[in-house]
Amino acid sequence: MGIIDDNKRQLPIAGNSAPTFLTTKVDFVVNWARRNSLWPMPFGTACCAIEMMASAASNFDLARFGMERMSFSPRQADVLICAGRVPYKLAPVLRRTWDQMMQPKWCISMGACASSGGVFDTYSMVQGIDTIVPVDVYVPGCPPRPEGLIYGLMMIQEKIRNESLADGSLRKEDPEGAGKPEANSLEVRALTGAFGNSTQQEKISSLAQTARPGRFKDLLG
Amino acid sequence: MPTKKTIELSRGDSDSGNMLVNIGPQHPATHGVLRLLCELDGETVLSVEPDIGYLHSSFEKLGEFRTWNQIVPLTDRMDYLAPLMYNCVYVMAVEKLMGLEVTERCKVVRVLCMEMERIFSHLLWLGTTAIDVGAFTPFLYAFQERERIYKLHESFTGARITTSATRIGGMMADLPDGWTDELKDFVETFPETLDEIDSLLTRNGIHLGRTQDIGIISSSDAINAGFTGPNLRASGIDYDLRKDRPYYDYETYEFDVPIGKNGDCYDRYLVRMEEMRQSLKILSQALERLPDGPINVEDPRISLPSKTDCMNDMESMIHHFKIVTEGVRVPPGDCYFAIEGSKGELGMYVVSDGGEKPIRWRIRPPSFVNLSVLPQLAEGHQVSDLIMINASLDIVLGEIDR
Amino acid sequence: MEQLTAIFGSAIVGSEVQCGDQQVVFVEPAQSREILEWLRDNEEQSYDLLLDVTAVDYGSVPGVQVVYQLWSIIHKKLLRIKCSLPENRLEIRSVVDLWSCANWLEREVFDLFGVDFVGHPDLRRILMPKNYSEGHPLRKTFPLRGKFSREKQTKIALEQDYEDYYRPEQLGALGIDPVNDAD
Numbered sequence: 001m002g003i004i005d006d007n008k009r010q011l012p013i014a015g016n017s018a019p020t021f022l023t024t025k026v027d028f029v030v031n032w033a034r035r036n037s038l039w040p041m042p043f044g045t046a047c048c049a050i051e052m053m054a055s056a057a058s059n060f061d062l063a064r065f066g067m068e069r070m071s072f073s074p075r076q077a078d079v080l081i082c083a084g085r086v087p088y089k090l091a092p093v094l095r096r097t098w099d100q101m102m103q104p105k106w107c108i109s110m111g112a113c114a115s116s117g118g119v120f121d122t123y124s125m126v127q128g129i130d131t132i133v134p135v136d137v138y139v140p141g142c143p144p145r146p147e148g149l150i151y152g153l154m155m156i157q158e159k160i161r162n163e164s165l166a167d168g169s170l171r172k173e174d175p176e177g178a179g180k181p182e183a184n185s186l187e188v189r190a191l192t193g194a195f196g197n198s199t200q201q202e203k204i205s206s207l208a209q210t211a212r213p214g215r216f217k218d219l220l221g
Numbered sequence: 222m223p224t225k226k227t228i229e230l231s232r233g234d235s236d237s238g239n240m241l242v243n244i245g246p247q248h249p250a251t252h253g254v255l256r257l258l259c260e261l262d263g264e265t266v267l268s269v270e271p272d273i274g275y276l277h278s279s280f281e282k283l284g285e286f287r288t289w290n291q292i293v294p295l296t297d298r299m300d301y302l303a304p305l306m307y308n309c310v311y312v313m314a315v316e317k318l319m320g321l322e323v324t325e326r327c328k329v330v331r332v333l334c335m336e337m338e339r340i341f342s343h344l345l346w347l348g349t350t351a352i353d354v355g356a357f358t359p360f361l362y363a364f365q366e367r368e369r370i371y372k373l374h375e376s377f378t379g380a381r382i383t384t385s386a387t388r389i390g391g392m393m394a395d396l397p398d399g400w401t402d403e404l405k406d407f408v409e410t411f412p413e414t415l416d417e418i419d420s421l422l423t424r425n426g427i428h429l430g431r432t433q434d435i436g437i438i439s440s441s442d443a444i445n446a447g448f449t450g451p452n453l454r455a456s457g458i459d460y461d462l463r464k465d466r467p468y469y470d471y472e473t474y475e476f477d478v479p480i481g482k483n484g485d486c487y488d489r490y491l492v493r494m495e496e497m498r499q500s501l502k503i504l505s506q507a508l509e510r511l512p513d514g515p516i517n518v519e520d521p522r523i524s525l526p527s528k529t530d531c532m533n534d535m536e537s538m539i540h541h542f543k544i545v546t547e548g549v550r551v552p553p554g555d556c557y558f559a560i561e562g563s564k565g566e567l568g569m570y571v572v573s574d575g576g577e578k579p580i581r582w583r584i585r586p587p588s589f590v591n592l593s594v595l596p597q598l599a600e601g602h603q604v605s606d607l608i609m610i611n612a613s614l615d616i617v618l619g620e621i622d623r
Numbered sequence: 624m625e626q627l628t629a630i631f632g633s634a635i636v637g638s639e640v641q642c643g644d645q646q647v648v649f650v651e652p653a654q655s656r657e658i659l660e661w662l663r664d665n666e667e668q669s670y671d672l673l674l675d676v677t678a679v680d681y682g683s684v685p686g687v688q689v690v691y692q693l694w695s696i697i698h699k700k701l702l703r704i705k706c707s708l709p710e711n712r713l714e715i716r717s718v719v720d721l722w723s724c725a726n727w728l729e730r731e732v733f734d735l736f737g738v739d740f741v742g743h744p745d746l747r748r749i750l751m752p753k754n755y756s757e758g759h760p761l762r763k764t765f766p767l768r769g770k771f772s773r774e775k776q777t778k779i780a781l782e783q784d785y786e787d788y789y790r791p792e793q794l795g796a797l798g799i800d801p802v803n804d805a806d
Contacts, residue, residue, distance in 0.1 A: 043247060045254050045276055046619050047301035047382050050345070054371070054381075057364035072249045087622075088780035089752045090254055090275040093246055095781055119295065122279040123760055123769030123776075124751070131777055143382055181781050185774035192773040202767055204285050204682070205576035241793060258789070272788070274750040281735075282761055317642050444671050444696065447724025458696065460672075465699050556642045557692055557703060559674070568692070572679050581679040585692070593727040622750060 027164050034078070034104060035160040037066045038153070041077030043097060045084030048111035048143040052083045055146030065153060074100040079156060080133070081149075085113035086126045092179070098133040099178040103171045106136045106156050111143050117192070118142060127192035131183040239267060244607075246275045252349060252611065253618030255592075264603045269596050273589075276622040284582035288548030289315055292582065294385040299584065300620045301382055302345050303338035303563045305374070308387040313468065314558035314569035315389055319551050321523065326514045327391050328469045332507045333404065334386065335560065336500040340411070341370045342563035342615075343493050347418065350490070350612040354431050359418045366414050369407050376400055389549050390524040391517030401508055408504050415497060423494070432486035436598040436610035439484060446597065447590040450565025451492045452614060456484035462561035476502050486613040493615070523549055548577035557585075564588050564615050584623055588616040626667075631658055647703040652689075655706050656716035662693060662702070663721055670695045670702055673722035676729055678736045682763035685710040687736050691718075714739040717746075735761040752780075753787050 040062075044052050056062045056070065071077040074097045086094055098107065109129050112118035115138045117127035126132060136159060139152035163170055183191060244257040254275035260267045280299060284292050296311045297304030309331045316323060323331075348363035371381040376397055378384040386393050422428045438446070443456040453460055461478040463471040479495035481488030517524035525544055526537035553575040559568035565587025572581040591614045598614075599607045627648065628635045634654035639647050650658050662670045670693035679688045684707075691704040708715060717740035718725045729740045730749040737759035740746055748755060756779075757770040769776060786794060 046278075047298055049253075050301055050382060054364060054368070057368075058361050059365065059368045070249075072247075085276065085278055087275065087277050088776055089277065090246065091777070091780040092783055093254075093275070097247055119298065120278045120283065122283055122767055123757065123765070124277050124279050126777070126780075127773060131773075132781070145381065179781060181777050183777075185778070188774045188777050189772070194768070202286060203578075204763070205574055205578040205580060241789070243788075256788075258793075260793075274748075274752070277750040279760065282765075282767060286767055320642070445723050447673060447722065447728075449672075449674075460696050465696075466701070554641050555647075555679075557645060557675075557701070566674065568674060570675065570677060570690070570692070572681075574681075574683070580681060583675070583677045583679075585675045585677075589727065589731075590724045593724060597723075 023164070023166055027166075030165060031160050031163055035157040038078045038106075038156070039069050039071040039076060040067050040079045040081050040153075041072070041074055041097070041101065042070050043080055043082045043094060045082075045086060045090065046113070048083035048114070051143040051146055052081060052110065052149060055149050060146035060150065062150070062153070065150070065157075067153065074098075075102065077101055078105055079153070080105065080107045081110055082107065082114045082129050082133075083110040083143075083149075085111075085118060085120055086129055086132075087124045088126055089124070091126050091132050091181075094129060095132050095179055095181070103173060106159070107133055108137045108139060108149075108152050108156060109135045110139045110141075110149055110152065112140060113142075115140060121194060131188045131191055132181050134182050238262065246272075252616060253621075255611075255616070255618055255621075257595075257607070257611070259604070259607065261604065264605075266599050266602055266604060266607050269599045269607060271592055271595055273592070273618070273621050276618045278619075278623065280623045281582055281584065284579055286578065288577045289389055289551055289579065290544075290549060292579070293387060294383065297383045297385055298619065299586075299623060300342075300562075300564070300567075300617050302617055303342040304382060304384045305334040305386055306338040306342075306560070306562055306567065308385060309335055310558065310560045310562070310567050311569050311571075312387040312389055313560065314556055314571050315551060317558050318554055318556035318571055318573060319389075319523075321390060321518060321520075323391060323518055324515050325512050327516050327518075329507050329511045330392060330396060330516065331387070332469050332471070332474075333504060333511070336503045336507070337370060337373065337404070339500045339563045340497050341367060343497050344370075346493060346563075346612075346615045350609075351418075351422065353608050353612040354428055356421065356425075356428070359421055362414055362418055366411060373400065373403060373407070376403070388517070388524070390520065391515075395516045401511065404504065405508055408501050408508070411501060412498070415494070419494065423491070429487065431606075431609055432490060432613070434483070435486045435602060435606045436613060437483060437485045438594065438598055442597070443484065443594075446594040448565070448594060449587055449590070450562065451489055451496060452565065452591055454479065455481035455488035455492045457482060462559055462566060466559070468558075468560060474503050474506050476500075486609055489613045489615075550575065550577050551579075555581075559585065562587055564617065564620070565591060584620070586620040586623060588614070588618075589621045592616050592621060627658065627661075630661065634658060641703075645701060645703060647705060649705050649707070652706045652708055652715045655689075655704070656718055656721075659691065659693075659704065659718050660721055662704075667698075668695065669697050670700075672696055673718070673724055673728075676718075676725055676732060678732045678738055678761075680736060680761060680763050687713055687738055687762075689715055689732065689738060708738060713737055714741055716741050717743040719743055735759055737762065752783065754783070 042052055062068055080098055109115045114129050117125055137152045137155045139148050141148050240261045242259045242261055246254040246256040256272040258270045258272055280295055283295060293308055296307040300307050344363040344367050348360035351359035374384050375381050377400060378386045438456055440457045443453050457480060459480055464478060476499045479492045481492050521540040526541055530537040531541045551573040553573055555572040557568055557570045559566050567587055568585030570583035571579050574580050598610050631654060634651045636649040636651060641647055662668045672694045674692040674694050677690050686707060686709045689706045693702045706715060717729055729743055732738050733740060733746050734748040734750050758765055
């Protein structure tokens, strides 16, 4: 997202000055209202979507958090829950859905595949949606249990509790950034590099005699 | 990329008045990231084109870089609605290629798993199809029953969905104590819930109106289009792999295969409901005949030796080391093995060159072929019928896009 | 498979039995469609269900082998037909007019292996994005992580023009000219 310092978007009652008694009280009420009535936008793709459905069903019940109204229209949603693996073909859809959401908005990356590519370090999989949209909470797991997702949602609630209307940087959004990836190319390279055991698992069957597949040779400036 | 977009004609030169509407890929009613590109004349669908690939995770490519046992966790991420079934069919294909016969106990346990998964998958289908028609209650009932199966998954394998329970030559572990009692309890109490959902939907006027005579396909068209599974049986063709190409002693179990007549959405619904009841029959028979004995094949080159053996015996230690670091070796050849999956004929085609990783791992995805028939089924229907037809095909995008 | 050799002669390159009971027949690509048509229509064979069309890239051998899995519902028999295509001529006749399920299956083989199916009504990519330029993923010469760097893949993914998501004839019918209308 952009780095425009747009002071014109501040609310009149909240300035850039130190918080006063009035602003903290207003913050308290606004944050309480926001965090207890989050409308999640379920961007469910794969197995994590089933766990998300299970957490909305009767056993784990998201309704007690005020989140039973799953908004499938991004215009009416507060939290984007990206549940499941996101291939490059789906990446522009995700970005567009995020752009269509109104501020205030938050994003949960549910599951290992959404957070970092998970098991799929392959040619078609986005290695973590934080290269595409700004993420607030990452929920690890493959898939995370419904309790895990609920814990992630409670972390968002905690984050909202500590927000302040006086802080303009929280709701800043650069209109020029719509449709563009969240991370620039250096950040993408840092976030998506192969790590751990993944670097050892690039060999095909030891008996097959094939040409060794080449690594990428382009360097994106 | 628009999520839902309408392009209206305003150029004046083309006055057909048709609309081109995108349903998806992000949409609640498409059962996954499926994009349906519809050409509409008002509410009537003139043509629909499914656009897939929004979940392409390159499983088949990844399989070429993983050892035979390392592919098992990949299999349950494909059809996340019936993971144990995929685990089973993959190792069954590899075991057939190796010419390996698993133990009797393992066979019955795998049959238990597969039939349990059939119910598991059909319950989700039931819940989401009911939501598509507008009925929310069956969804909650179905998910409550699914929670019981989740508990069974978890006590057996440690995970609710991504079970990875099978290994070449056997299972990851034997059944825990009390698992069969819990499954028996499920088998005995599940018919009540099924009857309740049945009473809500089967003779419900709204449901009948939404599903009867919708999406009809004749039996010859169904065969030509590659339909398998409940979709094909609803059109009147008696093709069930458990009867026609039996595996794991299915010919010794007593069960019926429901066959439909008209090939419409209602018949597909009835076939799947009845299949759940027949699966319960198979489950109770299998529970009765579950033998004692080892769950894994005794061959130390294939199954991991027990820890006590490894600590006491040098050979077992070496076998353990080789299996874990190198992997199991499968003789050269290729094998196509299919089971009656919950969505249709689920096949795995594995090609080996004698090494520890496959040369090619191909999944024959039933939903891929079933979905390709959607344009034929939905032509001429209304948009809401299109959603109903899509739901009645029982597709899962993880398997379609692999 | 003596009948096949009797009728088609040299087009049948060989046959074997895999895993105890799986019949495999190797055919020449030139006559593959005629052989499959005969297998479907002949009374004694009647392989009316095409289960799968796929391909294997062995790596050690150049070229791609196209594999058809056939099942006869009446006679309850399984058959595998294999067709090796040389690297410089990756094309084979399409069987869409015999079995309509081959439509998507062949599109997938084209997408992932680059095999051209002659006579296919609508041969375009199905799993990868329409303008995917890195190649054909399931070939052995294609690296697991793709030929481009992650930065480039992310950039390409998010820069797709939304008119790419429609076929030219759909846009044309609506009066949108993707080439000349620049926006």
